[in-house]
Amino acid sequence: MIQENVLEALKHVTYPGFTKDIVTFGFVKDIAIEGNTVALTIDITSSADEVKAQIKQDATTELQKIGFETTIITITAPQAPKQLSNSMSGKNIAPHVKNFVMVSSGKGGVGKSTTSVNIAVALAMQGKKVGLLDADIYGPNVPRMMGLDGQKPEIQGNKVLPLKAYGVEVMSMGLLMESGQSLIWRGSMIMKAIEQFLRDILWSELDVLVIDMPPGTGDAQLTLAQSVPVTAGITVTTPQMVSLDDSRRSLDMFKKLHIPTAGVIENMSGFICPECDTESDIFGMGTTAPMAKEYDTELIARIPIEPAIRIGGDSGMPITYHKPDSQTAKRYQEAATVLWAFIEKVNAEGGANNQAIQPTTPPGVSACSTTATTATAKPHSHEHSNSGGGCGSHNGDGKGGCGCH
DSSP, X not given: OOHHHHHHHHTTOBOTTSSSBTTTTTOEEEEEEETTEEEEEEEOSOOOHHHHHHHHHXXXXXXXXXXXXXXXXXXXXXXXXXXXXXXXXXXXXXXXXOOEEEEXXXXXXXXXXXXXXXXXXXXXXXXXXXXXXXXOSSSOOHHHHTTOTTOOOOEETTEEOOEEXXXXXEEEGGGTSOTTOOOOOOHHHHHHHHHHHHHSBOOOSOSEEEEEOOSSSSHHHHHHHHHSOOOEEEEEEOSXXXXXXXXXXXXXXXXXXXXXXXXXXXXXXXEEOTTTOOEEOSSOSSOHHHHHHHTTOOEEXXXXXXXXXXXXXXXXXXXXXXOTTSHHHHHHHHHHHHHHHHHHHHHHTTOOOOGGGSOOSOTTOOTTOTTOOSTTSOOOTTOOSOOSSOOOOOOSSSSOTTOOO
């Protein structure tokens, strides 16, 4: 018996819920054969015990068919999310992702998607296993910026495989809908879409998933924070005071959602002339540092305006990858280094935890209902006369408020 025989036999083992086999998925590793004994490892993406048991049973059967008397099969899988038995338990619907980074802003048009793309690419260039989730449902620009415009992801069973570019796994609503199509969705649909992007995408075991959020502090941000423990939050702003006013709301949101704040990125901070390399102050510069200090965080980087950034974004050629010697690329690399150091610090201190912002009402009861005052449901100061669906707001005390689904 040789390894090729083993792999050929295991091609008959279909991954539960999919049409492809475990060999095609690349899950079979470390095959060792000695006489009529075979040992191997199957590295799967699900933490479900029934999936492990099914794969092990099917693999054993197929290997015995080709003459192996003893099969030693080790199944490795992501650790299942730890769930407590009370209503204040934490939650993680994507436990195979080690760290989550929320890239947020108080307003649109500040370069949040550009920042998310280049931070993700920089982390990948530094050797990290990185995913990039474009959660800006109404304005998904990441596919164009990553050179994936017009491409469609592959469907595997009832899951979706992310596309890959520049060493980064990528998923966006822009990859699932026709170009130019508008989404006229209510908040509940946005919340469901965010959950599905985390649960139903076949992300690898990522070191970090960078999440480009919609602007503002609404349903998408609350849903994400309640669905997974966000390791670090980054606020993107421009130097103008009108932008800083909105950025304060973003930083305040991180505090209320118990998201560790990695810092602020000041975008459009000065202009670098492509002819003379002179940096000029157009929109202001350095105004972000005092605001960051107000919220006990720091200015991670000042990213200048540089024509190559716009060209890279429009052409799907991120400046961090294609012009690594540019001043902008160097600053994104520095920002990625600072971010990763912050992530390691958070994990060393016990990691992120979204336990405190889980909804506190029992299943089927509205958090805005006047009857939702049972032993497990906190009464709210803004009770409504109706007893329909939850109002989707957050009460600002870090306890989830009416953020029920």
